[in-house]
Amino acid sequence: MDEHSTNPLDRQDRKTDIITVAELFSSSFVYRVPDYQRGYAWNDEFKMLWKDILRLYRTKAHKHYTGMLVLEEIKDDAVLETEAIIDTTAFYIVDGQQRITSLVIILQSLLNYVQDEITDNNTKEELEKKYKELLSFSFIKRFGYSAKRNDPAASYFDERIYDNSAGAEHTDQYMSNINDAKDFIDKELDKLSGETAAEILDVIANKIVFNLYFVTDDFDVRVTFETINNRGKRLSKLELLKNRLMYLSAQLPKRQGLDLKNKINDSWKSIYKNLCFGDCRLSDDVFLKAHWIVYGKLNKKKGDSFFDDLFADEFAIDEGTHYNLVANKEYDNAYSHIEKYIRSLSRYSYYWRIVNQPEGITGFKNEKELEWIKRLSRISDTLFLRAALMVIVSLDSINWPDKEKLYNKIELFVFVNKLLAQDRNDLSFLVTAVKPMLTADNTNATKLCSDVIQAIDSHPSLKVDPERVVKAVEAFKLNVLDRKENYYYSWNGLSYFLYEYNESLSIANAAPIQWYELSSTSIEHVLPQTPESDYWKTSFGDYSDDVRKRITNSLGNLLLLSCGAENSTLRNYSFPVKKDMSVASKKFAYSDGSRSAREIAEETYWTINEVTKRTQRLIKFMYEHWFSNLSIAQADWEKCSSILMNDLPAPLTDKEYAHKTQLLDKIDTTAERKKADASVKARPSNFLQKQFLGYVNQDSIWIRYNKEKISYKDWFTFKIIEENGNPKRFECGVKINDISYRIIYHYDNNTMEGSYWPNNNYTVIPDEALLPNKIKELLLSFKRYLRKARNITKPPKWLDYSANSK
Known part of the structure; x- marks a missing residue:
């Protein structure tokens, strides 16, 4: 050196x-x-x-x-x-x-x-x-x-x-x-x-x-x-844990340390493979916490406090469980202490993936169980629930009828207590209940499953029985219907409820609803929140603003949209326009949408009568889907139904309804249909223009697209004339030193021409070499675009029209 x-x-x-x-x-x-x-x-x-x-x-x-x-x-x-x-x-x-x-x-x-x-x-x-x-x-x-x-x-x-x-x-x-x-x-x-x-x-x-x-x-x-590494982009807790375990493995005898180190590497490869697949990226730290609260200590504190259990106790450098084993030269036990943990962490990463992304799982051996996992992943994303499910799903040795019963119990418990009653229970009792399942074997798995069911059925304050359902509905009125500005539309369980209802309908060829693609715009008001058309003014104009708001946000007026079918941009149109597939695009029509949308499309009109009828139908579904096995007294359920109707105004009498529908029949929606049709027509994607701009350094070249005309300013402007989606001609203009320049490229024969206007006189540019440097720089980008994006490797031929001046 x-x-x-x-x-x-x-x-x-x-x-x-x-x-x-x-x-x-x-x-x-x-x-x-x-x-x-x-x-x-x-x-x-x-x-x-x-x-x-x-x-x-x-x-x-x-x-x-x-x-x-x-x-x-x-x-x-x-x-x-x-x-x-x-x-x-x-x-x-x-x-x-x-x-x-x-x-x-x-x-x-x-x-x-x-x-x-x-x-x-x-x-x-x-x-x-x-x-x-x-x-x-x-x-x-x-x-x-x-x-x-x-x-x-x-x-x-x-x-x-x-x-x-x-x-x-x-x-x-x-x-x-x-x-x-x-x-x-x-x-x-x-x-x-x-x-x-x-x-x-x-x-x-x-x-x-x-x-x-x-x-x-x-x-x-x-x-x-x-x-x-507490600086910069912070390491995840899972990454830090790997390093800590690697460090601790070096404290063991060489053979054991090397073997453990290899197992740590293999485990982390498996973990990251399960946390990252397809387009899915599951959080390292959320998984680590979910596993630890089941495997180790149930830490209910928010944030990263669980990590202290791992780093400051279980796998600390100078104290705690592992340290004491090494200090006492119990190397086999120290080895097993880490090996057992990483084996469990690796194993459960696969089931964590299933619980959190069941839609992406293929080849699962029990399709009925996979449907239950999807259902339970929809009802709540609570960490404690998903941690418990991770353990339950891992046990194949549980008899399926018992396992299905457990899934049913969990869903009912969450629906009644979390979605209806809006109870703040964090479901951590489920984690405590499933802990023994970590060491289950073929001989006791079903017994342990029964123990979890017993824990749910014997919950001291939230066990689900007829009395609890009535109290839950009363709490729903207090916490949602009486307190939330938009009634059912503000309910955190609305998407789940409407999704389950949609799935229950038997309507063929309906557009699917993808749960993981739902957003705040996926809930449609049939009667719009801003009813401006003549149809809605006629149908609901007799009600005050407060009553109309109650109708608008009632259970029967809310619809879960399918993906790619009904279009939320049409939410303010009249009912005949929303539902009728005679509109040319058809993409937004209820009659071409989800099962529940098609069900609504079977209605001829949308008045308070239809809203009431559908609300009653949805309340009946709630009873049949969740409560039919609970033997709720008829009087108690009638009380619940009345609460869930949320004081909707009385339906129209037959005479009132006949008069109302006659008025609705007279409304001409032709202009509205044309407007709706125009609003959903596909707009040009500008793909060709964006493709070209991908090869232009816009930090040094100021350029913009103008599909109508070429302008001559300090910026380059361009357009691409296309035919049936294929480019035919590229035109570009710019003004340099108060002189306008134009460049034209012909895709069909790979030729290029140029002209400019000195003193406002049209002049052909006979040779590309005569172009200003600013234009030459742009043409370098254009030729790169031709070569890489259009696969035109031969340089364009420059056309000289100077002998035939226009």
Whole structure:
């Protein structure tokens, strides 16, 4: 090592210093992400780093400090051999991994991009020579993941980043983050010329600096990692726990410690696979808490207090259960203490996934049970309920009739107490009840299931019986109907109730309702909240504002919309327009919607009579669906029904109804239908325009789309004329130094022409080389768009019409 070297990594006496990216990735230096580190976790932070780089490039600043980099040198020859990095100066990245990973993704993408985009061979050779060993040398990649991790992210990073393979499969959150970063930077680079990309590459290499810090031999690197990673994007509790367990495994005899370490790695891979699948991203920390309150201590405090149980007691460094076992040299017990916990954590991550995302589960062996899981996941997202369900679902050895009975009991308990009575009970008693199930086997699983049922049936204050149902309905009146401004529309159980009703109907070919796509706009008022049409004024205009509001937000007037059928933008139209599929688009019509929407579409009119009839039908459904087996006295249920009707005004007499419907029949909805039809017609997606703009650096080129005409101002304006969805002609205009320019490109024959108006005289531009630099810059983007988006690799032919001036 050279004591006089300007590169702090070359010095024998290494100390805190400033280092550039070029210095970092030079000589024989290589870097590995150690096994105690999490994977790549940046999302928005990656985009912010890219913005910082662009700002640094534009402002021509001298240096940009991007944070601390903490390194631990790898000195053990056996480790160097395992990592396949012999004859290098190698370091583990203790802190700064997210930034280094991000920079490598950007640098490799830039290197690929400039090689593709720069056509000048001399420039290309110069860049190849300059950056040949920036990210690899002697077939060794400078940045990678430690072999100790046994992590599929290592091979994924090689494929997706180093090999630029878009088809690489990503199976967990960390891989998805790498893929998202790669997709983002590729789209950003498409906006740049090869020359600009090369300049940015140079900026990153020489102007981005780290504050370099070395972990010395007297530091415990895992504790150091745990401490310093309270900065930046915080580690999740699950990530910190993995590091802590890795640290504790090192306190065991070597063989046991290595075996436990491998099991920890395998467990965390399984956990992250279950928490991250498809488009689903389940929270690390919520799962960790859900598992701990069942496996360990029922901690009902809010926030992260449960983590203190894990870190300060169960798996503490200098006290607690594990510490005492190691201190007493009970190594087998210490090993089992951790191994049992991680095995349980890994196992239940799969069932946590099922409970939280049952819609995405395929091949579940009991379809009836899966339907129950979906139903219970809809009724409440309470942590204690889902933690209990996670345990119940895991037990296949429970007789199905007993298990189904338990699911039924849970749903009834939650519906009556949480949705109707609005009770504040957090359902934590279920967690206590299912705890014995963690150690259940084939001989006692069904007995333990019966014990949970008994715990529900014998709840001291909330057990569900006829008396409790009556009290729950009375509480519903007090807490919802009398207190909420919008009555049923404000009920937190409305979506669940209407969903269950919709599912109960037997109507073929109805549009489906996807529970996980529901939102606040998914509840439709048949009689609108702002009834402005003649139809609604005729049908409900006789009522005061207060009474009409009660009708509008009554149970019978509320409808759960299907996805892609009825359109919530049409909520203020008349009933015949809403329900009638004769409107050309048909997308919003009740008659083309969900089961409950089609049921409403069978009505000819919508008056107080129809609202009352449907409200009564829904109340009857409530009784039959939840309470029919409770033997509620008829008088008691009639009392409940009266409360649930919420003082709706009396229906019209037959004579009044006949007169009202005659008036409604006379209303002409033709104009309203035309307006409705126009409002739901598909609007142009502007896909072609957006596709082109994806290749324009709008920080340096001011450009906007104008589908009507080309204007000549300081901004570029453009339009793309298309035919049957295919582009035919691109037109662009701009004013430079008070002279208007126009460029036209023809897609069918790959030709381009230009003209301008000096002194207001139309003049053909005979050669592309004569264009102003500002336009040339735009055309570079346009040609890049043609090549990459339209697969037109041959440069456009420039047309010279100067001999035939128009």
